[in-house]
Amino acid sequence: MAGEIQTPIRFGIIGCADIARKVSRAITLAPNAVLSAVASRSLEKASLFAKANSFPPEAKIYGSYEALLDDPDIDAVYLPLPTSLHVKWAVLVAQKKKHLLMEKPVAINAAEFDVIARACEENGVQFMDGTMWVHNPRTAKMRDFVSDPERFGQLRTIHSCFSFACDPEFLSNDIRVKPDLDALGALGDAGWYCVRSILWATDYELPKTVLALPGPVLNEAGVILSCGASLHWDDGKLATFYCSFFSNLTMNVTAIGTKGTLHLNDFIIPFQEKEASFIENSQCFFNDLVTAWVPVPSEHIVTTDIPQEVCMVREFSRLVGDVKKGSKPESKWPIISRKTQLILDAVKTSIDKGLQPVQI
Amino acid sequence: MAGEIQTPIRFGIIGCADIARKVSRAITLAPNAVLSAVASRSLEKASLFAKANSFPPEAKIYGSYEALLDDPDIDAVYLPLPTSLHVKWAVLVAQKKKHLLMEKPVAINAAEFDVIARACEENGVQFMDGTMWVHNPRTAKMRDFVSDPERFGQLRTIHSCFSFACDPEFLSNDIRVKPDLDALGALGDAGWYCVRSILWATDYELPKTVLALPGPVLNEAGVILSCGASLHWDDGKLATFYCSFFSNLTMNVTAIGTKGTLHLNDFIIPFQEKEASFIENSQCFFNDLVTAWVPVPSEHIVTTDIPQEVCMVREFSRLVGDVKKGSKPESKWPIISRKTQLILDAVKTSIDKGLQPVQI
Known part of the structure; x- marks a missing residue:
């Protein structure tokens, strides 16, 4: 009631x-x-x-x-x-x-x-x-944008990254580098968010193919400390992500549709608790001589009475x-969790198989 | 004198x-x-x-x-x-x-x-x-940042994208879709800038391996209209880029080092002629409960007396x-041009070979 x-x-x-x-x-x-x-x-x-x-x-x-x-x-x-x-x-x-x-x-x-x-x-x-982050009111506003056929159109690509630079103590002793505790390492810890953001942008449509990119770093126990991957859908959508324990704190998402682009640099932890923003770039073009944008992309600020x-x-x-x-x-929540996990598994398998593509 | x-x-x-x-x-x-x-x-x-x-x-x-x-x-x-x-x-x-x-x-x-x-x-x-864009005074300030061992550290990854959504007239008749005029299509036109930004960030160190990502789109004449690629260096650096004639106008660069992150959304054509900015994220961390960033990344505004x-x-x-x-x-300029072209060639070859990795 x-x-x-x-x-x-x-x-x-x-x-x-x-x-x-x-x-x-x-x-x-x-x-x-x-x-x-x-x-x-x-x-x-x-x-x-x-x-x-x-x-x-x-x-x-x-x-x-x-x-x-x-x-x-x-x-x-x-x-x-x-x-x-x-x-x-x-x-x-x-x-x-x-x-x-x-x-x-x-x-x-x-x-x-x-x-x-x-x-x-x-x-x-x-x-x-x-x-x-999916519970932040900002995310609902972002959804309004990316689901708008006029402002955003159809998603074509998304890139997501989450990294933070860990000190030697972390790299030796944190549970996230231990095969018996958090065996997925940076992929499970940081990559989880990247994959979730990609799934979010596709409205949770699983990709067809997952491919780990060259240069994953694993510790002696086989735990992933840094990796990248690309995901591909039958309709041509392409996603890439990068997660690492060796790179400076970064949490960016750029999702590009046929008519609009969503961008934010703090998608997991907003810069501030009570206010968060994203950049909406839609129907921007250039002035006559192509020396400036008209209009420039706009920043949407979403205030949140309570933290995410x-x-x-x-x-x-x-x-x-x-x-x-x-x-x-x-049932939505376990379904989303499972899809995220499935993609992590595929990235891990691709790494284990020497960077072969893995079908989902 | x-x-x-x-x-x-x-x-x-x-x-x-x-x-x-x-x-x-x-x-x-x-x-x-x-x-x-x-x-x-x-x-x-x-x-x-x-x-x-x-x-x-x-x-x-x-x-x-x-x-x-x-x-x-x-x-x-x-x-x-x-x-x-x-x-x-x-x-x-x-x-x-x-x-x-x-x-x-x-x-x-x-x-x-x-x-x-x-x-x-x-x-x-x-x-x-x-x-x-490499001549914009902003780029010199960006160079100061990415070459600073304290503020940026060692480059670990960079992602670059340049896309714009073309109308049917462009996709049928523009010289950039014609095999006898601009046969490299979106790769040559838009991807050129992405590759240049990646080379710029690495101080023009050629990658060892180039790999086209799944889902390139070619027209009937074989001209690339959309593609992505990853580049890899022996020291573990990873770069990805995306270029397309089908996606909304976007020109983002995110370069992540061990200690800092560079970000900008207008790297090719600055939003404004006389002023351009980039985001420097260095030595940022979180508050105690990890609910906000301290400090937040800073925006560097560079004024330019004359356009780039x-x-x-x-x-x-x-x-x-x-x-x-x-x-x-x-000799610097033809050397840089040649390196950019070499990578475009490798991406094209990777696409032609069914997404096989290509050694540079």
């Missing part, structure tokens, strides 16, 4: 990863969510995390993941564990009938993700991955609330 | 292409150049062109290219003819001891360009191609003046 106040969705957090700090704050700020518990393998670590992240005094602190999962007063679990642990814990979360908000990459490969998605489906719980990660928690909680009232879980 | 006033270089223009209007104005505006003659195969066309483009009253009008080349009062020739005619006329220009400013692409392939470059060398004349095509004419004329005073022609 319109205007009905939803009972806040009670979140438990499993694992005290750095990213969980940001999501804890988002749960606190979301109008329909509440921090109810945190679990770590160490009670002390969980307790310190709760204190440092403004958990309410009534929040429960658990020294084991299982204990949190057995708590009947938890509706939903946020799971920021290393990727290799996802399948085990996500399935348990679902079996305990708790809704699942899980960090990306969602799995080591699509087959493992299918186990997770099936567990969620069989247990009637909502699944969503932790890709925040809060939008994510709010949307997830809204869906959970609907399920609690009898609706089916929204 | 410092402060010496150079006698203006006397330009003749061979062919009344659209682009010659812009360059005529640039010659008029350059302090060390003067419009002395124009030649067309039609005397009437040449006469109309001279009138429409503010040629001085004393400028000579020729109804044949040969007549202009025989004029002893011409120092330099600007040659905007279709690419397939370059080798014939450029060699004649050089043999007549006239310096040569020639439109891009410089030839149908590097072998043809070598004939041109050899003719220029043997006759002691200056060669320069008509790539204007005038800078080009001025620099070319300066070099011609030096040669007239006894210096050797500056």
